[in-house]
Amino acid sequence: MKAVGIRGTSHYLPARWMTAAEIGAASGIPEAVVAEKFGIRGKHVAAPGEHVSDMAVTVGASALREAELDPSDIDAVVYFGSTWKDHPVWQAAPRIADRLGCTEAFALELDYVSCGTPVALRVARDLLVAEVELRRVLLVAACRESYLVDYEDPGSRFTYNFGDGAAAAVLERGLERNEVLGSHMLTDGSFSHHVKVPAGGSVEPASEDTVRARRHLLSVEDPANMKTRLDPVSVPNFLRAAEGACKRSGISLDEIDYLCGIHMKRSMHDEIVAALGISPDRASYLDDTGHMSGVDPMLALDRAVAAGEVREGDHVLALAAGTGYTWAATVVRWGERKA
Template sequence: MNQQTVQRQTAIGIAATGVFFPPQVETADALAEKTGIPADVIRDKFGLVQKHVSDSTMHASDMAIAAGRAILKEVDPLSIDVVIYFGSPHKDYPVWSSAPKIQHELGAKNAYAFEMMNVSSCFPMALKVAKDMLTADASIENILLVGGCKESHIIDYQNPRSRFMFNFADGGAAALVRRGNLTNQILGSCFITDGSFHNDVKVPAGGSVLPASEQTVRDRLHYIDVADPADMKVRLDPVSVPNFIRVVKKAVANSGHRVEDIDLLLPLHTKKSMFHEMLDGLGLKEEQAVYLDHHGHMSALDPCIGLHFAKQQGRLKGGDLVVTVSAGTGYTWAATVIQWGRESFVTPV
């Protein structure tokens, strides 16, 4: 077996992406009425012009399915070996796996399905899991990553501790990871978890600690809450951006590259100041990143959606080094590198 054949068999790349957004849009002006924060502050400081929100008939699984269907228009559903849900943990039901429903509705009858959950940090991790599965199991050829988000509905605008999360939005995203895909190859990754933040952000009621009751509903405990925003800020601000930069640098190094080689950064949606701090720390310009100011933050979906938009807008060219980077409460920072568009045989260390 010659070297090129071996490389083709071991190459693992992203063959396609898909997105879905519900039609209803909420603008900065509408959010200003809900939050009491001036619309220009929402647009300029928080970096949100508008976002998509779903109605009561559409759930996270439905949006994941819609994004997956965008890919399967061109791909035989029966060729999918594994379906992995990587989206929001706020799904149709609290104790329930959406993956079997998604597999069934997409007609991926030959696939087994399961869920990954690490809140907003999950897409870079899902890319690594898919790559590692394809590396370890020669019987797998195609893995469909799908995610949905309906987190706009767990914001309590009456709660001053958490209403700053108004950038939470709704949508769906999907990526097809394929063996033998010599272009758009998934390279190295890096993840950091600091569990000291495990109790800072959560939906307080509905689990085993505080089961749902009339009282928890009256007390509005089924919305996302921050126990002590000032305390979390004191602890999180010194480490958050440094950890973003650290996982990006390490993921790039694990891919056999340098930070100077980065062509495009695909981060989660954050306020403008954090976005610019990340860029400055990596020596990147604003045009070297995708900023979702018309879509907001959709849990783990943001980097996948950014990749789809970059491809759609012609911002990717052969050989570009692309970094997906995100972070999720708990707190985990995650980055995975993709070499776009050409036959690249760099072996991550």
């Protein structure tokens, strides 16, 4: 089977940085708690006229330059970012492909919210393996969910770390470096209604009343019940996803060298790192960006490679979970494939 490798990556962060002090002032939570318990020193916030498609085009163009490719070299443009985009009931991928000049590419949209990176890597790898006429896929994601946060709703406080940003990668069939290996996912749909924007869909169409009641911001249905049920299973399910991805990659869990995960509270991050048996300095922690829907692990990978933290031969684990609830993991072996 032909290898599928990552030819180039990139990330983008908006200029404005909202500090922990600002988050604390908006929510009424002490700055120290935001920084220490929430694990966030600050997060980036998109400009008022800066939308998901704008950030995706910016980062997509950067990834193409990094990969030393023309837009016409791309066979598919896959968007895997936030489901809250420029317009409702609208796909960003065709718009992104058009603006980038990817005239030979078809567009594909993946709606996997926060677990987007490992899922997108899996789908793109499988697509390139299955369809031999395809050579290269551009994966691109963006998030603007800082605008969905309701700081006046204590029940949705776990969303206070939601920020904005974008990341992208070019995958190529036959590339024997930075190889995308195995993936694994598991879902518990009993959590499917806990986190959502309540209004604007067919169940609760938009109206003057829904706008007045602030029903178009992210909300957590019964936060106490969600926490009671989610806390005992979250870390074990992260580990199950990781173990499954490693098994499908032909390695063991103790062969993971670097973790690119999603931003979460510091205590849970530390618990996962310890359970994986890796050193804390071999795991990204995005305390200067917060959580950006499906963007986090891809952005973390791009940063870690640029900083020299990911080394030749490292097994990198992209690990994430998305409300719904789905846990997902994909292993990437960085560097040249050994004979």
